[in-house]
Amino acid sequence: MASEADDDEVFGLRVVTLAGGGRVDKALAEALPEFSRARIQALMAEGRVSQGGAPVSDGSAKAVAGDYRLEIPPPIAAEPKPENIPLVVLYEDAHLIVVDKPAGIAMHPAPGSESGTLVNALLHHCGDTLSGIGGVARPGIVHRIDKETSGVVVVAKTDAAHQGLSTLFAAHDIDRVYVAFTRGAPSPIKGTIEGAIGRSPNDRKKMAMVKSGGRHAVTHYTVVRTFGPVERPLAARVACRLETGRTHQIRVHLASKGTPCLGDPVYGSGSPAGPVKACIETAQLSRQALHAAVLGFVHPITGETIRCESPLPPDMARLEALLSQL
Structure with a gap:
């Protein structure tokens, strides 16, 4: 997965x-x-x-x-219940649904967070058509993004679509572009970050780039614009294209360059420059500045080319507007 x-x-x-x-x-x-x-x-x-x-x-x-x-013991998967939670639907047919997930909503129920998830909302919206291949607690889920990351997610509504989408993800035949605002700017302005990701040996709740035991991970990035002095940017807007999709991949890879996502409570070690910190507070950004902006793929059942895009959510849009004034 x-x-x-x-x-x-x-x-x-x-x-x-x-x-x-x-x-x-x-x-x-x-x-x-x-x-x-x-x-x-x-x-x-x-x-x-x-x-x-x-x-x-x-x-x-x-x-x-x-x-x-x-x-x-492994967690006991409770069967999630339908909940009438509003959804922003970008594409939907009898086989799958693409939604724009807001920050603050978990993908699926987990111990301590059994309700208010995207799965709960999808069960209400899709009814009995949601695929169960992903497991009792994760019906239809093919890929996931962090609770505090916003953006485009595709969910299968049938077993055939689930299998087809899983094959596309496994073969890296999915176009996924994320927008991140970083502390400083990665150097060079365009490149590839490659390095295995696994559990941090120092903190089991975190992921890290590891020399052994991790999973191969590749992120292609481009600095779209910088903010502050040209010679030493205080922040940057970075487009990240995923070749693989590991847990916390973009956050770990950007942090490895010394340019973590702004607002990241886990991987954003060190404080941003004072003006950037002020922008974060004024924009009321209370999470990592990471947004899944583009999801493109060939429909596994119809063969149609699907490309869904999501604009920056309000908190990140406010942040960019404020950073532009630096």
């Missing part, structure tokens, strides 16, 4: 070695930062934490030195 997407659940057997001392639930939460202390306590209550073959059920007990085994 192609994915510029929200983090997947982390599950499976985990073995953690503790030095001993302090509360065991706190020590385990510190050793496994991807899990909250409450989550550790819940696993204990379910009998999924053990040490030396004996279950560990009391989180307040003192941690002893040694290996702890934690069994992390």
Whole structure:
């Protein structure tokens, strides 16, 4: 599945070695930062934490030195319910639907976010025609974009369309162009960022460019315009064309150039210049400045060439107007 997407659940057997001392639930939460202390306590209550073959059920007990085994079960997919959430439909027929997703809406239900998603809205709009191939919690979903990324998404309404679209994404026969506003400007002004992306070894909730164990990722970019001094731009509008679609691909790749998306709370390390920061605040941009602007493909059933475009959403349009004054 192609994915510029929200983090997947982390599950499976985990073995953690503790030095001993302090509360065991706190020590385990510190050793496994991807899990909250409450989550550790819940696993204990379910009998999924053990040490030396004996279950560990009391989180307040003192941690002893040694290996702890934690069994992390996969999330149980709840069947999403239809919800009357407005949709901006760019194209629709009996086989598929293309929508313009606003920022702030997750693609599909996940633990802690079981409602208010694009899938909930599509179930209301499409009824029983939505494909179930993507799984109970992700019917029709072929590719994903992050919750706080806006823009064009295609969803299958039939199994045949789902299979056809999945084949197109796997073969990279989809034209996907994103607009990003970055801190500074990538150099050179046009190029390709290539590097495998996998879980960050330092933070399991983040992705990173890795030397081994990741998935091949390629992003082609062009600096469309810069803002501020020509010799040292304070920000830039960048067009990114995806060759592959990995989790957080554009955000990770742009950050690797030292030019993260403006407003990115995860990969935007360091603050932008004062004037740019003021523009972000005035524009009321409260998320990463990334928008899926173009989605083009050959219809897997009819053979028709489909190309859907989405203009910049209000927050990013305001940001560009303000940056233009620098």
